[in-house]
Amino acid sequence: MEDKNAIYALKTSVGQEKSVARMLARKVKASGMEINAILAPESLKGYILVEVSGKLDIRNPALRVPHLRGIVDGEKPIDFDEIRKFLKPEPIISSIKKGSIVELISGPFKGERAKVIRINESREEVVLELIEAAVPIPVTVKADQIRIIQKEAD
The missing domain is CATH 2.30.30.30 (SH3 type barrels.)
Structure with a gap:
């Protein structure tokens, strides 16, 4: 089975999406974990999106940040079509x-x-x-x- 990029939705405390994204980016960079992108869309309250190569393991110590509650839908990646509207929001x-x-x-x-x-x-x-x-x-x-x-x- 080959590794490919997958997108996961992570549950956060409402109103803390951007701070969770920033803290997560710092911890991931320091740990060397393979996260390609982190997105905190304005219109998606209580969630951030992360793109990783392979599988995301919530038990990884790099993912231990305040206000991060867990992975949505039991550690399964979400379909790109579900998040397309958040990438190009309506003006x-x-x-x-x-x-x-x-x-x-x-x-x-x-x-x-x-x-x-x-x-x-x-x-x-x-x-x-x-x-x-x-x-x-x-x-x-x-x-x-x-x-x-x-x-x-x-």
């Missing part, structure tokens, strides 16, 4: 609709809630109206500076 601008309620996650209005009044897909910008503002002022921000709280109001 955030396509999920934003006019009338949606969003929260600004960066910039001078960080933490403020706003309503989407216009979308410029070509520039990946959104024009918002701050909800708490005494006077409605349109604010233009990049789509990656907001988080959708509520889809468009009916």
Whole structure:
């Protein structure tokens, strides 16, 4: 039986995916273990993906990192078609609709809630109206500076 690359899903504590990926990368590099890639997709909460040559053994000391819970599906590799959508995610601008309620996650209005009044897909910008503002002022921000709280109001 020849060794080939296999992809495994590893369960982590939710919110700790990136730190687990970083710690795992450091430990694997120091141990000389054969892990080709580690992926922590934003849209996959509580999991990271690892690509290895051969089989992944969760009992390996290099895989002992805080917040790593184990291998999904009993140490069987997952099919590449199952993770394809995480490798080329849909742009955030396509999920934003006019009338949606969003929260600004960066910039001078960080933490403020706003309503989407216009979308410029070509520039990946959104024009918002701050909800708490005494006077409605349109604010233009990049789509990656907001988080959708509520889809468009009916």
